[in-house]
Amino acid sequence: VRRRDVVTGPRGRDALLLGAHSVRALRYGKQLALVAADGRAVCAHLGMSGQLLWRPHAAALAQRDHVHVQWRLEGGEGPGRLVFRDPRRFGGLWAFPSLESLQAARWERLGPDALTIESGALQAGLEGSKRAIKAALLDQAVLAGVGNIYADEALFRAGVHPMRAAASLRTEEVEAIARAVRTTLAEAIEAGGSSLRDYRDAMGVAGSYQGRHAVYGRGGLACAVCGRGLDRGIVAQRTTVWCASCQPAKGG
DNA sequence: CACGACCCCTGGATGC
DNA sequence: TGCATCCAGGGGTCGT
Numbered sequence: 001v002r003r004r005d006v007v008t009g010p011r012g013r014d015a016l017l018l019g020a021h022s023v024r025a026l027r028y029g030k031q032l033a034l035v036a037a038d039g040r041a042v043c044a045h046l047g048m049s050g051q052l053l054w055r056p057h058a059a060a061l062a063q064r065d066h067v068h069v070q071w072r073l074e075g076g077e078g079p080g081r082l083v084f085r086d087p088r089r090f091g092g093l094w095a096f097p098s099l100e101s102l103q104a105a106r107w108e109r110l111g112p113d114a115l116t117i118e119s120g121a122l123q124a125g126l127e128g129s130k131r132a133i134k135a136a137l138l139d140q141a142v143l144a145g146v147g148n149i150y151a152d153e154a155l156f157r158a159g160v161h162p163m164r165a166a167a168s169l170r171t172e173e174v175e176a177i178a179r180a181v182r183t184t185l186a187e188a189i190e191a192g193g194s195s196l197r198d199y200r201d202a203m204g205v206a207g208s209y210q211g212r213h214a215v216y217g218r219g220g221l222a223c224a225v226c227g228r229g230l231d232r233g234i235v236a237q238r239t240t241v242w243c244a245s246c247q248p249a250k251g252g
Numbered sequence: 253c254a255c256g257a258c259c260c261c262t263g264g265a266t267g268c
Numbered sequence: 269t270g271c272a273t274c275c276a277g278g279g280g281t282c283g284t
Contacts (some may be wrong), residue, residue: 030278049262066262088261131255140279146277147277185269196277197264218278238256239275 003068006086009095017042017071018088021033028107029144040095043100047090049198053083069093089199092232114145115185119171119178126166126174133177134162134168135236146181148238149194149216154180158186161247162240163233187212215241 001007001016007018018022018035022185027033032044032052043154044052057079058088068123084093096102112121125142126133136142137151147153155162157180160173169177191200196217211218214224223243232241 045278047261047279086261087263088276088278090261111262129254133256138278149277194277199277238278 003089006068006084006089006091007093007095010097014040014091016069019155023228027101029140032103032146035099039098039132041099043096043106044084045091046199047086047088048088048094049088050084050091051198052202053085053204054080054130054202055083056080057143067070079129079203082202088174102250110140110144111142112144114143117143117181119175121169121176123174123179126169129230131166132163132235133160133166134238134240136166137181138236138238143181145185148182148240149161149196149213150181150188152215152216152241153188154184156243156247157184160243162235162242163249172205181195206235215243217241 004011017034017036017040018036020038020040022037023034025032025034027217030045035040035041043060046052054077054246065085066087066089067083067085068089069252071082073080073082084091086092092151094106096105111125112118126136129136134151134155137154138148146199152162154177156212158173158176160169160177162171183227188194188207188209191207191209192201192205194213194216195206196209196210215230218230219241220226221230221241223230223246226243226245228245230241231244232239234240
């Protein structure tokens with residue numbers, strides 16, 4: 001551990017899975033859990049610029065390059081290091097004695113997972129909410145796993161304007177959003193994710209879905225469906241791009 | 253209670 | 269070339 005402040009939880013020698021003989025990984029929303037066979041668990045969140053990288057032993061990263069935590073590993077992939085680096089430090093690691101305590105502390109208040117979201121569950125999360133549908137989609141307590149890129153992409157695919165009030169959406173529109181979230185994320189994962197700058201998979205490979213974004217990052221450019229210039233604004237303090245004709249403000 | 257504003261941090265792009 | 273400014277994938281906290 002190079003930077004203690006990126007790690008939350010017990011400070012003991014065995015807190016971060018030291019000495020574990022096997023580790024499995026699971027995910028909920030944007031968060032990862034590494035769970036040792038003896039029960040110890042570490043939660044990881046990459047934030048905006050975080051990376052979890054596998055480095056073969058010979059190619060250890062330079063000391064300074066925002067590498068905050070490294071695990072030396074032996075076995076399956078051969079000797080090497082699992083590295084957590086995060087220039088902006090919006091991400092982090094959280095250590096727990098068990099998966100159950102990790103889930104209770106960090107996952108219990110999250111909404112349903114976005115990869116498998118069903119319209120009924122989404123509808124329930126939107127009930128009575130006057131805020132913009134995009135703000136609701138970004139709220140991890142409503143839906144776990146969607147961020148600024150995929151909120152815009154899914155709303156475009158669903159044909160729903162990002163500023164529509166969440167509770168004002170018709171059943172068919174909520175169904176369309178749930179479907180759009182699932183298919184957009186499935187396609188993005190298939191493409192290895194969106195690498196705008198920092199994101200890499202564990203082997204250091206960039207994703208390619210950024211090349212297929214319909215609206216994110218394309219404000220002012222032509223809508224690929226109708227040709228109209230894409231609008232750009234701020235919703236929930238985040239840059240938001242939409243097509244005013246494919247995503248009508250009044251709902252259609 | 254639900255929501256928006258603000259803040260955390262580094263670095264790349266842009267403009268002067 | 270150098271400096272200032274703006275912006276970025278997230279989310280916790282605080283005030284309204």
